[in-house]
Amino acid sequence: MLKWATRYWVSTSTRPRWKRSTPSRSYIEHIPADSIATARSRGFEATTDFSRAPEADTLILCVPTPLNKYREPDLSFVLNTIDSLVPYLREGHLVSLESTTYPGTTDEELLPRIESRGLKVGENAFRCSRRNVKIRVTPTSVPAPFPKSVAV
Known part of the structure; x- marks a missing residue:
């Protein structure tokens, strides 16, 4: 996962976990420390500062969508994240929903x-979504990379 990381990630829904991370360790168990170290040596930086979004070309929203009592996805994390990003969107951004x-x-x-930011999707800003494939990851089984299908 991190070998393709760009400069940084933005996270709000996992802020308490993010604060437990260190520069050389992830709170995500199946991401080894050496992957974090390699990514950091290539410029990876973790931040919760949404004002840095203009520095990125692609904004990937990958936040929890737990089921509500009607067994429908709770979009509050998705909506809170995009609402936090809207003030910082710029021409050329690609926004990808991966939840x-x-x-x-x-x-x-x-x-x-x-x-709402004055951008026109398909002309000067872009959006896409990726179908999420549920894979159970346990400490003894880390899945191999699998192809993603993206809808643009």
């Missing part, structure tokens, strides 16, 4: 928020 949710979330929830 498990229902079809149409990108068009119905993200697109209007992105365009």
Whole structure:
């Protein structure tokens, strides 16, 4: 995962866990410390500062979407994250939703928020979504990389 990391990530939903991380250790158990060290040596930096979003070309939203009492995805983390990013969106940004949710979330929830910034999706800003594949990861079984299908 981290061998393809760019400069940094932004995280709000995991802030308490993020604070437990160190420059050489992740709170995500299946990401080894040497992967963190390699990524950091290539410029990876973890931050919770949304104002740094303009420095990135791609903004990946990968936040929890727990099921509510009606067994529907709770979009509060998705919506809080995009709402926190909207003030910092710029021309050329690609916003990718990589959380498990229902079809149409990108068009119905993200697109209007992105365009509220004065951007026009498909012209000077872009959005996509990735179908999330549920894989159970245990301490003894780390899945091999698998292809992602992306909807643009």
